Amino acid sequence: MGGSSAVEICGEAPDTSGAFSKKALLAAAADCSAYQACGFRAAAVVLQRELKGWAEDPSGENLGRARAAYDNAMNEWSSIEGLQFGPVADGPVDEYHGRGIRTKIHPWPSTNRCNVETQISTQEYASADGFKYVPPSGRGLFAIEYVLFTNYSDTVCAANQQAYADWNALSSSELAAAKRSYAVAVASDVVRLADTLVGVWAPDGENFKAKLLAFDGYGSEQETLNIVAWSLIYPEAEIKDWKLGPFSTVPVTPASIGPETPYSLRGIENLRVNLRAFEMLFWGCRGGEGLGFDDWLTEAGAADLRDDIRAAYEQAALAADAFPAMQDATTAEFDDFYRAIKPLADLLKSSFFGSGSPLNLKLPASAGSDTD
Amino acid sequence: MTPTESKQCSGRALQTRLLEPIDVAWLVALRILLGVLLAVSMRRFLAYGWVDEFLVRPAFHFKYWGFVWVEPLGSSAMQALFYALLVLSLAVAVGAFFRVTAPLLALGLTYVQLIDVSTYLNHYYLAALLTWLLAASPAHRAWSVDAWRKGRNVTTAPRGWQWLFRVQVGVVYFFAGLGKLQLDWLQDAQPLRIWLGQSTSLPLVGPLLTIEGLPLVLSWCGFLFDTTIVGWLSWKRTRPYAYFVLFVFHLFTRLLFDIGMFPFIMSAAALVFFSPSWPRALIGHWLEPATREKPRAAGLLGRSALWLGAIYCAVQLVLPLRHFAYGGNVLWHEQGMRFSWRVMVRAKGGSTTFLVRDPQTGIEQEVSTRGYLTPLQQNEMAGQPDLILQMAHAIGADLAQRRGHTVEVRAETRVSLNGRRAVPLIDPVVDLTQIRDGFGTYSWVLPAPTQAAPHTRPVL
Numbered sequence: 001m002g003g004s005s006a007v008e009i010c011g012e013a014p015d016t017s018g019a020f021s022k023k024a025l026l027a028a029a030a031d032c033s034a035y036q037a038c039g040f041r042a043a044a045v046v047l048q049r050e051l052k053g054w055a056e057d058p059s060g061e062n063l064g065r066a067r068a069a070y071d072n073a074m075n076e077w078s079s080i081e082g083l084q085f086g087p088v089a090d091g092p093v094d095e096y097h098g099r100g101i102r103t104k105i106h107p108w109p110s111t112n113r114c115n116v117e118t119q120i121s122t123q124e125y126a127s128a129d130g131f132k133y134v135p136p137s138g139r140g141l142f143a144i145e146y147v148l149f150t151n152y153s154d155t156v157c158a159a160n161q162q163a164y165a166d167w168n169a170l171s172s173s174e175l176a177a178a179k180r181s182y183a184v185a186v187a188s189d190v191v192r193l194a195d196t197l198v199g200v201w202a203p204d205g206e207n208f209k210a211k212l213l214a215f216d217g218y219g220s221e222q223e224t225l226n227i228v229a230w231s232l233i234y235p236e237a238e239i240k241d242w243k244l245g246p247f248s249t250v251p252v253t254p255a256s257i258g259p260e261t262p263y264s265l266r267g268i269e270n271l272r273v274n275l276r277a278f279e280m281l282f283w284g285c286r287g288g289e290g291l292g293f294d295d296w297l298t299e300a301g302a303a304d305l306r307d308d309i310r311a312a313y314e315q316a317a318l319a320a321d322a323f324p325a326m327q328d329a330t331t332a333e334f335d336d337f338y339r340a341i342k343p344l345a346d347l348l349k350s351s352f353f354g355s356g357s358p359l360n361l362k363l364p365a366s367a368g369s370d371t372d
Numbered sequence: 373m374t375p376t377e378s379k380q381c382s383g384r385a386l387q388t389r390l391l392e393p394i395d396v397a398w399l400v401a402l403r404i405l406l407g408v409l410l411a412v413s414m415r416r417f418l419a420y421g422w423v424d425e426f427l428v429r430p431a432f433h434f435k436y437w438g439f440v441w442v443e444p445l446g447s448s449a450m451q452a453l454f455y456a457l458l459v460l461s462l463a464v465a466v467g468a469f470f471r472v473t474a475p476l477l478a479l480g481l482t483y484v485q486l487i488d489v490s491t492y493l494n495h496y497y498l499a500a501l502l503t504w505l506l507a508a509s510p511a512h513r514a515w516s517v518d519a520w521r522k523g524r525n526v527t528t529a530p531r532g533w534q535w536l537f538r539v540q541v542g543v544v545y546f547f548a549g550l551g552k553l554q555l556d557w558l559q560d561a562q563p564l565r566i567w568l569g570q571s572t573s574l575p576l577v578g579p580l581l582t583i584e585g586l587p588l589v590l591s592w593c594g595f596l597f598d599t600t601i602v603g604w605l606s607w608k609r610t611r612p613y614a615y616f617v618l619f620v621f622h623l624f625t626r627l628l629f630d631i632g633m634f635p636f637i638m639s640a641a642a643l644v645f646f647s648p649s650w651p652r653a654l655i656g657h658w659l660e661p662a663t664r665e666k667p668r669a670a671g672l673l674g675r676s677a678l679w680l681g682a683i684y685c686a687v688q689l690v691l692p693l694r695h696f697a698y699g700g701n702v703l704w705h706e707q708g709m710r711f712s713w714r715v716m717v718r719a720k721g722g723s724t725t726f727l728v729r730d731p732q733t734g735i736e737q738e739v740s741t742r743g744y745l746t747p748l749q750q751n752e753m754a755g756q757p758d759l760i761l762q763m764a765h766a767i768g769a770d771l772a773q774r775r776g777h778t779v780e781v782r783a784e785t786r787v788s789l790n791g792r793r794a795v796p797l798i799d800p801v802v803d804l805t806q807i808r809d810g811f812g813t814y815s816w817v818l819p820a821p822t823q824a825a826p827h828t829r830p831v832l
Contacts, residue, residue, distance in 0.1 A: 022572070022831065221573035222573070241742075252728055252740075360569050360570040
């Protein structure tokens with residue numbers, strides 16, 4: 001993959017250091033998002049190239065290169081998971097500008113193996129409409145992961161579905177070729193979406209940074225900051241409750257959500273990058289340096305909370321670094337990890353967001369009501 | 373004259389004074405303004421999707437004492453109800469079938485409020501009270517569809533009605549001021565320091581909010597305004613200036629905070645302090661002149677009405693003071709918080725983790741409230757002990773039903789009040805399923821943090 005790595009194409013993470021202002025914070029978040037989008041696009045292009053190479057020559061070596069490219073793309077995407085605002089976000093996350101790009105690239109937790117197998121067997125995606133009617137749950141990085149890391153000869157689609165008949169009508173070699181073709185097509189779609197994402201931030205494109213700084217559509221600076229900050233709740237909902245909760249005995253009724261990457265088994269790697277993305281937005285884009293929400297807390301005179309969040313984050317990050325591959329972890333290890341993440345999650349809910357927030361940051365989905 | 377005779381005499385004089393007919397114009401103006409504002413309020417609920425979001429969607433509703441039986445209607449029926457309330461508001465405004473529409477409107481507003489405690493807002497409560505008072509009053513006597521139907525305008529109403537409304541509006545301001553008589557507000561300017569931070573991007577005004585010391589100045593202004601405005605409005609010489617200040621004050625609060633219709637309702641309601649004929653000064657040439665009626669001796673109905681009014685006023689005066697019976701910091705334990713006009717005095721939020729212990733296995737697990745509550749309900753519950761208790765009971769009952777035996781439910785809470793570091797609110801060792809809510813002091817609520825509220829700053 002030499003010659004086209006994210007760092008070589010996109011350079012170093014942006015230097016967002018400088019005097020604090022809320023606008024400067026929004027600018028830093030925008031620059032960081034643009035940088036991450038660039039990184040993901042670079043990785044997606046490599047993934048597309050490697051998948052094409054593997055489709056043309058399905059050797060073990062090419063499969064290995066494609067899997068490595070997938071790993072790299074997933075790493076890059078796991079950063080963007082922690083930066084879900086603006087057009088990349090789903091509508092319910094950013095009700096003003098969310099266009100759901102995220103879900104088309106990375107549909108978890110709404111993934112569906114049958115929907116992938118339907119596309120492989122029926123090849124609806126190859127029609128003139130392309131991916132227009134392909135549900136997100138059967139495309140994106142999940143579909144590529146399915147093709148690269150599984151070798152299922154059966155389908156989970158029900159016997160009364162057309163896909164079941166189509167699937168079983170394919171010989172094993174036809175099925176393998178159909179899978180590779182679908183993976184290549186999905187990779188092209190992912191590159192197209194990544195191009196869209198880069199275009200969102202490009203100064204000569206949609207220039208969403210300018211919209212963010214003008215609170216365009218959001219109505220106010222505070223609401224803009226709310227939406228950007230909501231990405232920081234990721235450790236509470238997605239990490240604690242969705243990625244760890246289902247494997248832990250701590251919750252009575254864990255969320256019935258499957259693993260994020262069930263076939264490549266790289267759940268812990270994703271999670272570590274998710275936490276680093278939290279760090280980028282909270283402390284600064286360049287490895288925790290630069291403007292972040294910590295600077296806002298400092299300026300607002302809430303250094304105690306800033307330090308508490310730092311301590312809780314470090315505890316969570318240490319636990320993540322020490323955690324084994326998820327498929328090897330015991331229930332007790334999941335319980336311990338869950339408990340290690342919880343202080344950060346609680347701090348975010350109790351003090352950083354919500355009615356007690358010193359920064360007036362509302363909790364997601366609670367921003368619209370009156371108060372008195 | 374003996375002291376008893378003297379007392380009887382002054383009592384009769386007060387009765388006569390209260391029943392004395394005065395111009396009804398002020399009451400008609402209030403009817404029209406309140407009707408229109410309530411119609412706008414109902415429209416906002418519908419337009420913003422709040423009907424479903426706040427009242428229908430929650431799987432669990434926090435109940436008021438004595439009103440556990442109140443349940444929301446289905447989504448379509450609830451939408452229809454709000455459209456009906458909108459129409460009723462307009463009917464009240466124009467005085468159409470007032471004796472039916474006004475009580476129905478008051479009943480509807482009360483029903484909506486009783487559905488879920490977590491939606492409680494002082495101004496919704498005030499709107500319901502004003503509507504009930506209006507429904508009982510003769511506000512439809514003049515310049516109304518009803519008067520037109522009957523072919524006669526009665527242009528007077530007993531003075532007591534104006535006094536009653538003045539007490540109601542005065543109580544809101546006075547107790548709002550009394551609620552600010554505490555160190556967080558007057559010494560540390562909290563939660564104003566926090567809340568002003570959301571408006572620093574406003575043109576012209578925004579940068580001024582970052583001036584050091586301004587939050588404290590505004591805190592004191594708010595306190596002095598709330599505690600004294602009724603006096604200034606009651607004194608004829610200062611009344612117009614006081615009302616101008618009041619209007620600017622409410623305009624300013626509307627600009628800075630998300631307080632919905634409250635500023636408009638208060639601006640309209642405060643007009644009751646003006647002379648009964650004030651609308652004639654504005655549109656007198658359109659109005660039929662007020663007739664002069666002789667005071668009538670109080671009959672049984674009049675005397676009963678006066679007693680009812682007196683009891684109502686007494687309740688309104690005592691209810692906001694009930695927190696004194698509990699001691700401690702009402703902003704923390706919340707006993708005596710609702711219905712006491714403590715507006716804008718606490719920024720309080722937190723996290724609540726419910727821990728369930730199965731006595732048969734000894735295993736303790738967490739229960740997420742996501743399956744029961746909406747984010748807004750979770751946010752509201754986090755700082756209100758009685759809501760946490762209700763949730764604990766619901767979780768206990770739910771799991772007991774599923775497991776076939778009782779479970780223990782505890783709450784690990786961390787709550788931040790007015791910018792302070794979050795600390796536990798509920799005693800984490802108490803099995804909340806064994807606690808019954810009541811009028812007694814909450815022994816299971818931990819003491820309020822004693823350190824001063826931090827001096828956070830609004831920043832640009």
